Amino acid sequence: MADGMFEQAQHLPPLQGCLYCHTEGSTVLRPGRKLLGFGSDLPMLKCEHCRAVAFLDVDPDYPDSWRILYRRFDQSPRYYYVALYLGQAGWLSANEALTASTNGYVQRARLAQTRSGDLTWLRPGSLRPPPPMMTPDEKVYLTLRAVTLQETPPPGFLVRPDHGTVLDSGKLYITDQKLHLLGQRHDWSYDLTDIQDIKHDDKAWLIYLADQHHVRGLNVADQFDAQLITAVVKALCQSEFM
Numbered sequence: 001m002a003d004g005m006f007e008q009a010q011h012l013p014p015l016q017g018c019l020y021c022h023t024e025g026s027t028v029l030r031p032g033r034k035l036l037g038f039g040s041d042l043p044m045l046k047c048e049h050c051r052a053v054a055f056l057d058v059d060p061d062y063p064d065s066w067r068i069l070y071r072r073f074d075q076s077p078r079y080y081y082v083a084l085y086l087g088q089a090g091w092l093s094a095n096e097a098l099t100a101s102t103n104g105y106v107q108r109a110r111l112a113q114t115r116s117g118d119l120t121w122l123r124p125g126s127l128r129p130p131p132p133m134m135t136p137d138e139k140v141y142l143t144l145r146a147v148t149l150q151e152t153p154p155p156g157f158l159v160r161p162d163h164g165t166v167l168d169s170g171k172l173y174i175t176d177q178k179l180h181l182l183g184q185r186h187d188w189s190y191d192l193t194d195i196q197d198i199k200h201d202d203k204a205w206l207i208y209l210a211d212q213h214h215v216r217g218l219n220v221a222d223q224f225d226a227q228l229i230t231a232v233v234k235a236l237c238q239s240e241f242m
């Protein structure tokens, strides 16, 4: 990238503010370093706040159609969403990166709201008519597709807890009182007080139940992420499940 290009790049969104941590004016662009054929000629974008490092690929003829690839990024829980959808996402177009960054900002605000006990942003409401096993006064907070109900192997078993036998799968409603799974085989209902533990990782969320079963769902692009889902369920249970 020529010197004039660096000048031009200063006006691009990744140099106005960090897409990863949303700090303003914290990013700088440095020329790429190719040594003995190793490394890259692409300029490096660095954030002085969160320490994220990314390649920024800008075509001088089309400066607005830049691409970005994160090489280093903070993976602490605070950055759960952006780590998945920016950090680990590979090359992203300008549009994809800006969308993931905006969604990450919104996710962090919703997470903070949820942890303070405020779930109004989910606009909970009753379903009319309610699905089987749900009473008309229950308020639905989350509706999640592709949820599985699985057996939880006993502790010490040589099977990872999330790999227990699948008993059913379907749509899960999480209300102010219960979990209802409308499965392909049965309808299953659990009181929120049946919940023993709630966990999430990069791929999935898990809710462990008193009867040695658990429900599990994967992170998918068009549903809430696992961190936010577990935070909502914890807020509904008014418990931390540490």
Ligand SMILES: [Zn+2]
Binding pocket: 018, 019, 020, 021, 022, 023, 026, 047, 048, 049, 050, 051, 052
């Ligand atoms: Zn940053």
